[in-house]
Amino acid sequence: MSARxxxxxxxxxxxxxxxxxxxxxxxxxxxxxxxxVPGPDAGALVDLxxxxxxDYKALxxxxxxxxxxxxxxxxxxxxxxxxxxxxEGVDPAWLASSDxxxxxxxxxxxxxxVDALDTADGVLTGCALAVxxxxxxxxxxxxGQGRRAVTLVPxxxxxVVRADQVVADVPQAVAGLEPTRPTTMISGPSxxxxxxxxxxxxxxxxxxxxxxxxxxxxxxRG
Amino acid sequence: MSAVxxxxxxxxxxxxxxxxxxxxxxxxxxxxxHSLADTQLRANLGHATRxxxxxxxxxxxxxxDWEELREAGRQLKVHTMAHLxxxxxxxxxxxxxxxxxxxxxRDAAEANAIVVDLVRGTGSDEVVKVKSMAxxxxxxxxALEAAGIAAFETDLAELIVQLGHDKPSHILVPAIHRxxxxxxxxxxxxxxxxxxxxxxxxxxxxxxxxLHLRRKFLSARVAVSGANFAVAExxxxxxxxxxGNGRMCLxxxxxxxxxxxxxxxxxxYRDLEVFLQLLPRSSTGERMNPYTSLWTGVTPGDGPQxxxxxxxxxGRSAVLSDAEGRDALNCIRCSACLNVCPVYERAGGHAYGSxxxxxxxxxxxxxxxxxxxxxxLPYASSLCGACYDVCPVKINIPDILVHLRAxxxxxxxxxxxxxTAEAAAMQAAAVVMRSPRRWRLALRGGRLxxxxxxxxxxIGEVPLPVLKQWTDARDLTRPPTSTFRxxxxxxxxxxxxxxxxxxx
Amino acid sequence: MRIGLFxxxxxxxxxxxxxxxxxxxxxxxxxxxxxPEAQSCCGQMHVNTGYQKQAVPLVERYAxxxxxxxxxVAPSGSCVGSVRHQHAMLARRFGTPAxxxxxxxxxxxxxxxxxxxxxxxxxxxxxxxxxHTVTYHPTCHSLRLLRVGDKPTRLLRAVEGLxxxxxxxxxxxxxxxxxxALKNADTxxxxxxxxxxxxxxxxxxxxSAGDSSCLMHxxxxxxxxxxGARTLHLAQILASTREEAA
Numbered sequence: 001m002s003a004r005x006x007x008x009x010x011x012x013x014x015x016x017x018x019x020x021x022x023x024x025x026x027x028x029x030x031x032x033x034x035x036x037v038p039g040p041d042a043g044a045l046v047d048l049x050x051x052x053x054x055d056y057k058a059l060x061x062x063x064x065x066x067x068x069x070x071x072x073x074x075x076x077x078x079x080x081x082x083x084x085x086x087x088e089g090v091d092p093a094w095l096a097s098s099d100x101x102x103x104x105x106x107x108x109x110x111x112x113x114v115d116a117l118d119t120a121d122g123v124l125t126g127c128a129l130a131v132x133x134x135x136x137x138x139x140x141x142x143x144g145q146g147r148r149a150v151t152l153v154p155x156x157x158x159x160v161v162r163a164d165q166v167v168a169d170v171p172q173a174v175a176g177l178e179p180t181r182p183t184t185m186i187s188g189p190s191x192x193x194x195x196x197x198x199x200x201x202x203x204x205x206x207x208x209x210x211x212x213x214x215x216x217x218x219x220x221r222g
Numbered sequence: 223m224s225a226v227x228x229x230x231x232x233x234x235x236x237x238x239x240x241x242x243x244x245x246x247x248x249x250x251x252x253x254x255x256h257s258l259a260d261t262q263l264r265a266n267l268g269h270a271t272r273x274x275x276x277x278x279x280x281x282x283x284x285x286x287d288w289e290e291l292r293e294a295g296r297q298l299k300v301h302t303m304a305h306l307x308x309x310x311x312x313x314x315x316x317x318x319x320x321x322x323x324x325x326x327x328r329d330a331a332e333a334n335a336i337v338v339d340l341v342r343g344t345g346s347d348e349v350v351k352v353k354s355m356a357x358x359x360x361x362x363x364x365a366l367e368a369a370g371i372a373a374f375e376t377d378l379a380e381l382i383v384q385l386g387h388d389k390p391s392h393i394l395v396p397a398i399h400r401x402x403x404x405x406x407x408x409x410x411x412x413x414x415x416x417x418x419x420x421x422x423x424x425x426x427x428x429x430x431x432x433l434h435l436r437r438k439f440l441s442a443r444v445a446v447s448g449a450n451f452a453v454a455e456x457x458x459x460x461x462x463x464x465x466g467n468g469r470m471c472l473x474x475x476x477x478x479x480x481x482x483x484x485x486x487x488x489x490x491y492r493d494l495e496v497f498l499q500l501l502p503r504s505s506t507g508e509r510m511n512p513y514t515s516l517w518t519g520v521t522p523g524d525g526p527q528x529x530x531x532x533x534x535x536x537g538r539s540a541v542l543s544d545a546e547g548r549d550a551l552n553c554i555r556c557s558a559c560l561n562v563c564p565v566y567e568r569a570g571g572h573a574y575g576s577x578x579x580x581x582x583x584x585x586x587x588x589x590x591x592x593x594x595x596x597x598x599l600p601y602a603s604s605l606c607g608a609c610y611d612v613c614p615v616k617i618n619i620p621d622i623l624v625h626l627r628a629x630x631x632x633x634x635x636x637x638x639x640x641x642t643a644e645a646a647a648m649q650a651a652a653v654v655m656r657s658p659r660r661w662r663l664a665l666r667g668g669r670l671x672x673x674x675x676x677x678x679x680x681i682g683e684v685p686l687p688v689l690k691q692w693t694d695a696r697d698l699t700r701p702p703t704s705t706f707r708x709x710x711x712x713x714x715x716x717x718x719x720x721x722x723x724x725x726x
Numbered sequence: 727m728r729i730g731l732f733x734x735x736x737x738x739x740x741x742x743x744x745x746x747x748x749x750x751x752x753x754x755x756x757x758x759x760x761x762p763e764a765q766s767c768c769g770q771m772h773v774n775t776g777y778q779k780q781a782v783p784l785v786e787r788y789a790x791x792x793x794x795x796x797x798x799v800a801p802s803g804s805c806v807g808s809v810r811h812q813h814a815m816l817a818r819r820f821g822t823p824a825x826x827x828x829x830x831x832x833x834x835x836x837x838x839x840x841x842x843x844x845x846x847x848x849x850x851x852x853x854x855x856x857x858h859t860v861t862y863h864p865t866c867h868s869l870r871l872l873r874v875g876d877k878p879t880r881l882l883r884a885v886e887g888l889x890x891x892x893x894x895x896x897x898x899x900x901x902x903x904x905x906x907a908l909k910n911a912d913t914x915x916x917x918x919x920x921x922x923x924x925x926x927x928x929x930x931x932x933x934s935a936g937d938s939s940c941l942m943h944x945x946x947x948x949x950x951x952x953x954g955a956r957t958l959h960l961a962q963i964l965a966s967t968r969e970e971a972a
Contacts, residue, residue, distance in 0.1 A: 014543035020304035056329035108523025134510035147524035205466020606866035627776030696946030706742035710794025
């Protein structure tokens with residue numbers, strides 16, 4: 001008997017020895033706040049996201065569509081980044097005011113080497129969506145987000161999030177994702193709690209995560 | 223159970239002896255004696271568990287629907303375990319359809335052999351590893367080493383354990399028993415490439431790990447991981463982590479080999495909405511861990527182009543055959559139960575022998591190995607119930623501990639003609655207690671104990687075996703002159719204890 | 727209301743004052759308490775040590791003895807926890823459907839003392855007088871199996887003259903755990919040491935709890951080190967008056 005058949009037979013034996021009460025999938029009680037529960041309004045969502053991002057030590061800038069290029073340029077200048085990995089699909093307008101050297105990653109057609117990613121000063125991407133309650137950015141490898149390595153190897157990740165991409169909580173995020181895409185959920189810069197269970201930021205992934213939030217109405221708070 | 227006579231199937235085999243890290247060398251009380259005397263360990267564990275308990279409580283309190291999430295998590299697990307073969311086959315089909323290769327392993331030795339063969343097939347003589355309980359359980363690193371393949375642990379705590387030639391002592395933070403000063407010592411001694419001026423600041427230590435592993439990540443050709451979740455519906459696997467070492471391993475190498483216990487499957491992608499809320503808050507006490515990776519088979523141009531999934535039984539089907547104990551398989555390895563356990567906090571993870579320490583280890587290890595191979599673990603609990611309160615999938619750990627204690631005493635009784643002293647005493651107590659007359663006489667007899675404590679009104683150290691365990695550290699109350707029922711008979715009754723209700 | 731007292735085996739044999747105090751409090755509040763003498767033990771000791779089958783006759787006895795009462799009270803969160811949780815489990819595994827029904831019915835009206843007073847009788851001020859500083863150890867089974875919450879401390883706060891001092895890490899187990907205290911005596915003692923330290927840090931004269939077993943453990947430890955603090959069961963404090971002090 002193959003290991004596969006053997007393992008499956010063992011489980012079947014176990015079930016015959018100790019039958020389980022029948023609990024169909026659709027009968028599973030989901031009394032928690034699911035994807036259908038409306039979250040706070042858009043402005044409150046963005047505020048919550050900012051609060052949670054800052055709590056986990058991400059840097060945050062808020063801007064309008066018109067101010068985006070300037071805000072990106074300002075972030076890069078303050079960071080001192082002179083070379084920037086930019087995956088395919090990032091809107092060139094985001095970099096219209098920046099004078100960094102763009103290291104384009106064309107994706108599968110001719111990907112950058114790991115060393116090229118490692119020597120760049122940072123990476124600029126968009127995201128698939130962002131989760132307010134947990135301060136999470138979700139990237140799924142579609143246009144403007146790059147393959148997974150480009151947001152991993154560079155030490156600085158600058159991510160542009162539009163207000164309409166912000167969802168309330170994890171259920172809304174999961175409902176909005178395409179499962180088979182390679183997906184990365186990012187909550188703050190890399191961190192560890194392995195020393196005395198105290199969280200410290202900055203290990204193998206990008207040690208600095210900066211988020212530019214783009215709101216149509218413009219930030220009405222300081 | 224007379225399964226054979228009823229024409230029932232035999233119970234599935236438990237994890238075979240001789241390979242893996244599910245059995246300790248000493249009983250829990252003996253092993254705990256060492257760790258209880260280690261003041262540094264006690265201080266480290268006390269500090270770390272107190273920190274994480276506070277963090278968990280704070281982020282759990284943020285969710286108004288925490289109890290509803292726990293209940294959904296529990297029911298999803300119960301449903302999954304009842305339909306496990308179908309979900310495993312569905313997972314296999316989905317992974318295969320997306321370019322992955324699925325392997326099945328009956329036990330640790332088989333899983334290790336599969337991984338060794340796969341690594342050899344790539345021509346590489348080293349692998350980078352993401353922290354994984356399953357590969358710890360089967361002693362994969364040792365198997366790889368025996369095959370001439372070097373395994374590099376990349377999680378910071380696993381790195382500390384590996385460099386320190388140590389054993390893991392916690393599910394989430396295997397080096398929880400080490401403090402910053404000890405970690406600095408280990409890094410200075412073992413890393414070889416570390417700045418001698420390294421401080422014991424956690425940020426500096428994390429940076430040292432970054433520098434040490436950077437080259438390894440960027441050049442690795444093969445990675446080995448575990449999995450937190452595997453979605454049957456889509457074939458999607460998930461690793462939940464913090465440092466980015468997981469992403470490095472899951473993204474940069476050409477080949478990825480994931481070893482996963484069969485119980486890790488979840489039915490649908492949607493179910494992640496439950497578990498991705500439960501796990502980080504229970505585990506590191508964060509709203510969300512820094513990185514969660516989700517991948518489905520192979521994606522051209524992104525990540526490993528060869529993906530192997532090894533599905534591991536190693537005693538899990540045996541656990542499933544016990545209706546009273548099988549909920550132990552529902553565990554999502556968050557380690558909240560360790561962090562609140564007063565026994566774990568004092569005895570430490572090594573005392574449990576197995577890679578699965580703490581309350582969950584005390585119910586999981588004996589079931590994976592057969593209770594007689596870990597007979598002291600079900601007793602390594604005061605049954606205080608703190609573990610059940612925090613478990614994100616509501617595993618009733620105290621009830622399962624009690625159940626396993628019964629399994630142990632019954633296995634002992636079946637294997638001997640003369641009962642153990644404990645069994646004889648328990649039987650005698652039961653005989654006395656079920657008869658009011660005998661019970662009343664026994665209570666009177668107990669007053670003979672008054673002879674022991676005449677001087678201080680309490681009983682000090684007594685050199686009798688069972689009593690000594692008590693009186694080593696605590697005085698024993700001197701039995702009173704009169705039992706309650708004697709008093710009652712005098713005050714409320716006719717002065718004569720009644721034998722009403724007597725049974726033969 | 728017919729109230730049956732389940733005094734528990736430990737109080738019957740070793741701590742009769744706890745049983746007497748329970749009776750006194752209830753009688754002072756105008757209730758009649760009955761003590762069916764055919765009672766013995768809830769069986770928890772057997773179950774928790776791994777001897778479930780041996781506990782079944784004790785479960786049957788409990789269900790028989792207390793079937794006729796409107797409410798059953800016990801001065802022990804742990805024993806009530808056993809009645810409410812373990813009896814049903816044993817009846818399901820080893821008993822008849824009739825026993826299961828009987829066990830469920832009796833369990834549903836079995837109360838720990840603070841539950842009976844606060845929830846059933848609706849009293850928080852029982853008219854007690856106890857002019858001492860007291861700290862309260864909530865005990866694991868009262869806290870987590872019965873969820874008695876702040877009922878015991880509400881009762882204590884209403885006691886005239888009593889100053890209640892908060893216990894650090896009150897929800898942490900004292901390390902008793904029945905046979906745990908014997909089979910894992912070292913770990914149990916380590917837990918006890920921390921509990922005693924917290925008790926002594928309060929400066930209270932008395933450490934109280936709703937379980938004689940935990941108090942036997944904590945009190946035994948305090949006595950061994952001649953700590954100068956004593957233990958008293960909740961019932962004993964609630965029974966205490968100017969005329970008859972605990």
